[in-house]
Amino acid sequence: MVTIRADEISNIIRERIEQYNTEVKIVNTGTVLQVGDGIARIYGLDEVMAGELVEFEEGTIGIALNLESNNVGVVLMGDGLMIQEGSSVKATGRIAQIPVSESYLGRVINALAKPIDGRGEISASESRLIESPAPGRGQRELIIGDRQTGKTAVATDTILNQQGQNVICVYVAIGQKASSVAQVVTTLQERGAMEYTIVVAETADSPATLQYLAPYTGAALAEYFMYRERHTLIIYDDPSKQAQAYRQMSLLLRRPPGREAYPGDVFYLHSRLLERAAKSSSHLGEGSMTALPIVETQSGDVSAYIPTNVISITDGQIFLSGDLFNAGIRPAINVGISVSRVGSAAQIKAMKTSSWQIKIGIGAIRGIRSFCTICF
Missing domain, CATH: 2.40.30.20 (Elongation Factor Tu (Ef-tu); domain 3)
Structure with a gap:
């Protein structure tokens, strides 16, 4: 006859209860x-x-x-x-x-x-x-416009808007007035943006060699953080001053001059700088470097040598108009000729839809305004 032991049964039951999986799987x-x-x-x-x-x-x-x-x-x-x-x-x-x-x-x-x-x-x-977000970081977007149209202000606002976004910013001032650089630094300090910003400055009285090297120094700093899994934003203000410094050096070295007395490799000067802006792969840390070069034009002429070179390298341009600036429209961005090759591919659907409608509306308003000016 089989003997039933109560303590053995209770131990088995207790063990089963302890091993019972109470996880509930919720399925939609x-x-x-x-x-x-x-x-x-x-x-x-x-x-x-x-x-x-x-x-x-x-x-x-x-x-x-x-x-x-x-x-x-x-x-x-x-x-x-x-x-x-x-x-x-x-x-x-x-x-x-x-x-x-x-x-x-x-x-x-x-x-x-x-x-x-x-x-x-x-x-x-x-x-x-099969569908992943387009890389919004790692682009090169040119800010172009005449003197005193708010180009540096757009770049400064971009730096200020990175607060709390875990983005390292590098501002490179090339051939600018010392007072202008000091004003930018003061603005960044007052807004608490210097905590995540590096400023590289070679003012107008600096030797041409240092103005030539300043952008590469800024790029090297930005790359340092990019390869350490950080997102970086670098602003070059402005590469045309670097090109002028390079022209001065080349003429002194008796290199053959080309268009507007620039040396033949002036395009390579900017391409090897701006092409360093990229979104790195996973085995390199998935960091990024986004570049915003600022180029000054003369009387709104975007077909000049250096502006066309930089336009061909970058992924688009933001054009600031002197007429809009003088009319009190700030920022004085001309939406008609401002383009982005990446554009809405890096935007969420709501932003994509609303920005397109706003652009159409602004274009219609300015077209009607021009028509009324002609008629009356």
């Missing part, structure tokens, strides 16, 4: 209201995100695109012939991604990274999101 689910033509309407899924992957009961994967008040519009990544109205759908908490590897070289695949060349499966141990 919904119900199919309508399906057809590669689109499904889902009721529920209250916490689904835009672009999130959802999984249907029979295994089909979809992407939530429309987040409406009473249903969610899902595009199907498949034919969806087995999906029925009333079937359940669950959110996955992931957005669309594909496997990636060197094995994809030479292969033919579809939009889901599946091979369609009949050469077998492709092995991959990593995956990447």
Whole structure:
């Protein structure tokens, strides 16, 4: 006859209770209201995100695109012939991604990274999101305009707006008046911006050699932080003064002069400086260096030699107009010829939509104003 020991049973029960997993898995689910033509309407899924992957009961994967008040519009990544109205759908908490590897070289695949060349499966141990934010950092945006149109003020405001953003700022003053540099430093000190800012200054009375070297010194400082997983912003005020210093040095060295007496490699002078602005890769720390060069024009002539050189190197330009500045419009940015090659790709959708509407509105107002001036 089997002997039952109460203490042994109680120990077993106690052990099972202690090992019992009380974790509750919460799944965001919904119900199919309508399906057809590669689109499904889902009721529920209250916490689904835009672009999130959802999984249907029979295994089909979809992407939530429309987040409406009473249903969610899902595009199907498949034919969806087995999906029925009333079937359940669950959110996955992931957005669309594909496997990636060197094995994809030479292969033919579809939009889901599946091979369609009949050469077998492709092995991959990593995956990447199919849609990632465009790199807003690491750009080169030129600030260009006549003398006394607020170019330095735009750059200073940019530095002030980095407060609390964990961005290291480097301001390089090349051939500027000492009083102007002192005014910028005072503004940064009063606003508490010098805590994260480095100022490199070679004023107008500095030797040409030092004015030539100043931008490279600033770039080296910015790179130091960039390669230590920091985001940096560097402002060159302005590269045309560096070009003039380089022209002076080259003429004294009896190098053959070119257009406007500049040496033939003056383009390389600025390209090798501005091309250092970049967004570094993951194995280099994922830091970045964004450059804002400031170039002064004469009578609004953006077709001069140095301005066109810098425009061709940078990712866009912000043009400040003397007429707008004198009319009391500050900042005096001419939205008509100010462009960005990256532009809205690095903006959130709300900013992209509103900025485009504002730009159209400003252009219309200025067009009407010009028309009225002609008529009356």
